[in-house]
Amino acid sequence: MINFSFLLLLVKLSWRSIWSHRIKSLVVGCIIFIGVYLLVVTDAMMSSINVSMEKSLTWSVTGHLQAYDSKARDKFTMLGMVGSLGAEPNVGRIENFAKVKEVLQSHPNVKHVIPMGTDYALVFRGNTIDKLVNTLREADKNHDEENFELARKKLTDVFDKLLIQQEYRVGIVRDQEKLKSEIKILKEVSENHFWENFSKDTENNLMFLETKLAPMVKDRDPMFLQFLATDVDRYAEAFPYFKLVQGEMIPEGARGLLVNQEQYDFVFKDRMARTFDSIENELLVKENGPIATNYEIQGWIKNVQVETQEWILDLGAIESNKIKQALQSYLKKEDSLENLFVEFLKLNDENFFERKDYFYQEIAPYIDLYPIHIGDMITLNKFGHGTSIRVRFYGTYTYPGLERSGFSGFYNLVDMTSFREMYGFVTPDKQKEIDAMKESAGIENFEGGISEDDLFGEGVSIVQDAPEDSYKAFEAIEDIQVVNIDERMKAQEAQRYTQAQIENGPSLSAAIILKDRSQLEQTIKDLNKLIAENELEIQLVDWQQAAGFVGQMVTVMRVVLYTFIVFVFAVATVIINNAMFMATMQRFTEIGTLRAIGAGRGVIMGMFLCESVLLSLISGFFGLLAAFVFINHLGSVGIVAPKPEVQFVFGGQRLYPHIMLDNIYLGLFVVFVVSVGATLYPAIYATRIPPVVAMNAKE
Amino acid sequence: MSEQQSGEAIVQIIDVYKSYPLGKMMVDALRGVNMELYTGEFAALVGPSGSGKSTLLNMIGCVDVPTSGTVLIDGNDISKLKEKELTRLRLEKLGFIFQSFNLINVLSVYQNVEMPLLLQGKYTKAERDKKIKTIVERVGLSKFIGHRPNELSGGQRQRVSIARALITDPRIVLADEPTANLDSVTGKEIIDLMKEINEQQKTTFIFSTHDDRVVSRVQRIIPIEDGVIKAEAAAH
Numbered sequence: 001m002i003n004f005s006f007l008l009l010l011v012k013l014s015w016r017s018i019w020s021h022r023i024k025s026l027v028v029g030c031i032i033f034i035g036v037y038l039l040v041v042t043d044a045m046m047s048s049i050n051v052s053m054e055k056s057l058t059w060s061v062t063g064h065l066q067a068y069d070s071k072a073r074d075k076f077t078m079l080g081m082v083g084s085l086g087a088e089p090n091v092g093r094i095e096n097f098a099k100v101k102e103v104l105q106s107h108p109n110v111k112h113v114i115p116m117g118t119d120y121a122l123v124f125r126g127n128t129i130d131k132l133v134n135t136l137r138e139a140d141k142n143h144d145e146e147n148f149e150l151a152r153k154k155l156t157d158v159f160d161k162l163l164i165q166q167e168y169r170v171g172i173v174r175d176q177e178k179l180k181s182e183i184k185i186l187k188e189v190s191e192n193h194f195w196e197n198f199s200k201d202t203e204n205n206l207m208f209l210e211t212k213l214a215p216m217v218k219d220r221d222p223m224f225l226q227f228l229a230t231d232v233d234r235y236a237e238a239f240p241y242f243k244l245v246q247g248e249m250i251p252e253g254a255r256g257l258l259v260n261q262e263q264y265d266f267v268f269k270d271r272m273a274r275t276f277d278s279i280e281n282e283l284l285v286k287e288n289g290p291i292a293t294n295y296e297i298q299g300w301i302k303n304v305q306v307e308t309q310e311w312i313l314d315l316g317a318i319e320s321n322k323i324k325q326a327l328q329s330y331l332k333k334e335d336s337l338e339n340l341f342v343e344f345l346k347l348n349d350e351n352f353f354e355r356k357d358y359f360y361q362e363i364a365p366y367i368d369l370y371p372i373h374i375g376d377m378i379t380l381n382k383f384g385h386g387t388s389i390r391v392r393f394y395g396t397y398t399y400p401g402l403e404r405s406g407f408s409g410f411y412n413l414v415d416m417t418s419f420r421e422m423y424g425f426v427t428p429d430k431q432k433e434i435d436a437m438k439e440s441a442g443i444e445n446f447e448g449g450i451s452e453d454d455l456f457g458e459g460v461s462i463v464q465d466a467p468e469d470s471y472k473a474f475e476a477i478e479d480i481q482v483v484n485i486d487e488r489m490k491a492q493e494a495q496r497y498t499q500a501q502i503e504n505g506p507s508l509s510a511a512i513i514l515k516d517r518s519q520l521e522q523t524i525k526d527l528n529k530l531i532a533e534n535e536l537e538i539q540l541v542d543w544q545q546a547a548g549f550v551g552q553m554v555t556v557m558r559v560v561l562y563t564f565i566v567f568v569f570a571v572a573t574v575i576i577n578n579a580m581f582m583a584t585m586q587r588f589t590e591i592g593t594l595r596a597i598g599a600g601r602g603v604i605m606g607m608f609l610c611e612s613v614l615l616s617l618i619s620g621f622f623g624l625l626a627a628f629v630f631i632n633h634l635g636s637v638g639i640v641a642p643k644p645e646v647q648f649v650f651g652g653q654r655l656y657p658h659i660m661l662d663n664i665y666l667g668l669f670v671v672f673v674v675s676v677g678a679t680l681y682p683a684i685y686a687t688r689i690p691p692v693v694a695m696n697a698k699e
Numbered sequence: 700m701s702e703q704q705s706g707e708a709i710v711q712i713i714d715v716y717k718s719y720p721l722g723k724m725m726v727d728a729l730r731g732v733n734m735e736l737y738t739g740e741f742a743a744l745v746g747p748s749g750s751g752k753s754t755l756l757n758m759i760g761c762v763d764v765p766t767s768g769t770v771l772i773d774g775n776d777i778s779k780l781k782e783k784e785l786t787r788l789r790l791e792k793l794g795f796i797f798q799s800f801n802l803i804n805v806l807s808v809y810q811n812v813e814m815p816l817l818l819q820g821k822y823t824k825a826e827r828d829k830k831i832k833t834i835v836e837r838v839g840l841s842k843f844i845g846h847r848p849n850e851l852s853g854g855q856r857q858r859v860s861i862a863r864a865l866i867t868d869p870r871i872v873l874a875d876e877p878t879a880n881l882d883s884v885t886g887k888e889i890i891d892l893m894k895e896i897n898e899q900q901k902t903t904f905i906f907s908t909h910d911d912r913v914v915s916r917v918q919r920i921i922p923i924e925d926g927v928i929k930a931e932a933a934a935h
Contacts, residue, residue, distance in 0.1 A: 005817060005824055005827075006817045006818075006820065009810065009813075009814070009817055012805075012806070012810070013803070013805060013806065016805030016806065017805060019805075020804070020805055589799075589801060590801075590803055590804075592801075593795075593797070593801040593803070594803075594814070595762075595786070596760070596762055596789060596795050596801075597789065597790070597794075597795055597814065597815050597818070597863070598786055598787070598789045598790025598791070598815060598818045598819070598867075599786070599790075599818050600783060600786050601782075603818065690762065691762040691789070692757055692762040692763050694762070694795070694797060694801050695753065695756070695757055695760070695762060695795075695797065695875050696753075
């Protein structure tokens with residue numbers, strides 16, 4: 001029977017042994033200390049990152065859960081969607097969002113169910129010559145000779161540059177005939193008599209420039225817009241991170257677009273202005289100055305200098321002139337606009353802030369800082385398809401704290417109706433058009449295969465014997481096509497959709513926000529039951545799966561860091577094992593004596609394990625304490641996100657980690673397993689030391 | 700067999716052989732040993748180095764088993780006992796005094812003496828305390844009860860060893876060259892102490908020794924040579 005006194009003696013024996021083998025104990029203790037410290041700090045950081053990232057994701061785009069088509073071909077993810085073989089993903093669709101909402105909302109833990117759809121669109125931005133020709137046309141119409149002359153000079157400048165470029169391409173490009181004819185045209189417009197005779201037939205000459213010259217210049221790069229279509233008002237209520245920055249909300253029930261402020265500032269904004277902004281951010285926010293030693297900033301400056309020529313081409317004629325005057329006055333010298341700009345952009349630590357202010361005060365007023373402006377009607381062209389929609393750009397929004405993270409700037413918000421139209425779903429407006437067609441054509445059904453019968457008469461071949469009134473259907477289509485586009489747009493914009501109209505229709509997915517997040521697992525089970533009972537053809541994914549690779553990031557980080565920790569502990573195990581083995585060898589006589597005077601093998605085993613556990617607990621406690629102090633310190637000052645992209649993972653500009661009980665349990669568990677594991681072999685070896693050893697001991 | 704045998708045979712060695720491998724050879728340490736030890740005896744196994752006296756003492760101490768033959772300790776055939784039973788036998792019935800004292804340096808005198816009692820686990824703290832203090836006083840170390848072995852002289856350490864051997868009231872105390880690491884005066888004192896205990900408490904003592912001081916003080920001399928017991932000479 002092992003009583004309490006014996007246990008105390010074991011502890012005492014262990015403690016004395018730890019003390020008398022101080023160096024060994026110190027080495028083992030330090031290893032355990034470092035291991036526990038690393039493990040607990042890593043685990044606490046990972047847990048905190050997971051919590052922060054969950055907040056970032058669930059409160060901005062994913063919600064706690066996402067429901068989507070159970071027959072979807074591809075896996076549903078909201079960030080970084082890729083379909084089979086890299087194609088556009090096919091995540092199916094929820095046929096009737098209202099029905100899904102009704103069922104899901106019946107669960108007591110479901111707070112919001114919001115329709116969602118994601119897609120890409122392109123916004124085309126026109127071409128420099130088109131823009132200048134428009135200025136010429138306007139100036140001619142208003143008899144504004146000064147502006148006409150400025151635009152003409154600017155155009156001549158563009159043509160000169162184009163001529164140099166095209167002549168350079170002689171012998172290089174395949175279609176030399178086309179190139180030669182382009183060069184001929186360019187030479188023609190460069191000659192004075194073209195402009196001298198311009199006013200004799202202004203409209204024809206303008207047309208000549210538009211049709212023959214404009215196609216030689218490539219359009220400015222289209223803007224790539226990734227958008228999240230949703231019931232914007234409900235979205236703003238349900239997702240706490242949403243905040244309107246500029247402009248106004250899309251009117252209740254209306255069509256419209258809200259652009260992400262970060263995308264607006266860091267992707268859409270004029271690239272020279274963006275360069276000034278980025279340098280300022282690098283110097284003031286990130287404190288990565290000075291310019292003299294920051295090669296990244298120097299690279300940006302070089303790039304913007306190289307791009308000056310192209311940038312100037314985009315300027316309007318009047319604006320070019322004004323900017324030239326401003327630069328001449330600032331630099332106090334006369335030169336070409338391009339050279340003045342290159343000189344102006346020789347930025348360094350002495351002149352940066354002054355020139356940045358000058359740029360914004362004197363130059364920016366003459367340039368289009370943004371390609372789209374709040375209040376503009378924007379045409380969104382569905383990526384890879386012919387369909388397009390026109391929506392008003394009402395304002396910009398952001399997710400405070402996540403401003404500079406790439407992921408938060410992922411989406412722009414579009415109303416559900418526009419999205420459905422672009423996606424090819426039948427919207428109330430489309431239904432109206434179809435109804436109009438049906439009425440005009442006197443047909444009842446205009447869908448799919450049956451429409452052929454309606455158009456041409458039942459059982460009648462398309463090619464032969466069309467009924468007499470079949471032309472009516474085509475006339476109906478023509479009627480709709482000739483409706484004034486502007487009128488239609490205005491009507492569409494004024495249209496307000498009811499909540500029922502917004503919800504009664506398809507969506508790609510439905511975001512679910514829970515009242516109590518801690519009930520997530522149970523709620524998923526309950527909802528799956530509800531889904532099955534109501535025969536809804538949807539499936540659920542949690543926020544982590546919904547976020548795709550972003551959601552898996554923490555898991556990947558965990559795997560990498562834990563592999564490292566496992567390696568540290570594996571090394572620790574080997575070292576502890578060796579140290580304990582050495583200690584066993586040194587205590588040969590002591591163990592033999594104990595065996596001789598009647599200590600069983602269990603006692604010897606207990607002695608060793610007790611020593612190991614005691615040492616591990618002491619050093620583990622200090623490791624825990626150090627980790628606790630460190631994490632608490634980080635928790636109060638926060639860890640600055642090293643890159644803007646990391647803000648999403650950090651849940652803001654700083655991560656405030658904290659230790660949870662789970663982290664401590666894990667630390668203690670691992671220490672226990674490692675210390676016992678590492679001591680097991682030496683302890684077993686010790687129990688095999690025969691008592692006769694004691695008899696043979698010599699001092 | 701001694702003339703002064705006073706009780707029953709507590710140790711019986713019957714035709715015991717013990718061989719050890721030494722390289723490729725087998726060395727016969729004991730070759731057909733027969734002897735008995737009686738309760739209350741104060742006996743010494745005497746012989747030169749390599750005579751087999753330590754091997755025989757190890758058999759009696761249940762820390763080694765014979766290759767053939769029978770060793771009965773208080774009626775228990777040690778060859779038939781399991782490891783656990785042998786451990787229990789040592790704990791309950793035997794006490795050990797080692798040539799190098801074999802004290803646990805990290806424990807105090809009190810704790811070293813307490814160790815066998817804790818292993819037995821049958822005494823309360825108060826009972827242990829009383830027994831320890833009595834025995835420590837008996838060996839004359841009351842003043843040093845809180846000291847650690849490395850703070851004591853060789854003789855004092857061997858006294859602690861004696862106290863530890865006697866604390867469980869064993870039937871037999873085995874002492875392997877108990878004076879080998881002591882000077883002559885201290886050695887004599889230690890032998891006198893053991894003799895005194897033997898006489899007062901009737902504890903059986905058996906030594907292995909070639910120290911004449913010990914030999915001159917024992918009651919019975921068991922001479923051993925080349926693994927065989929020679930004819931015994933009557934001692935004091």
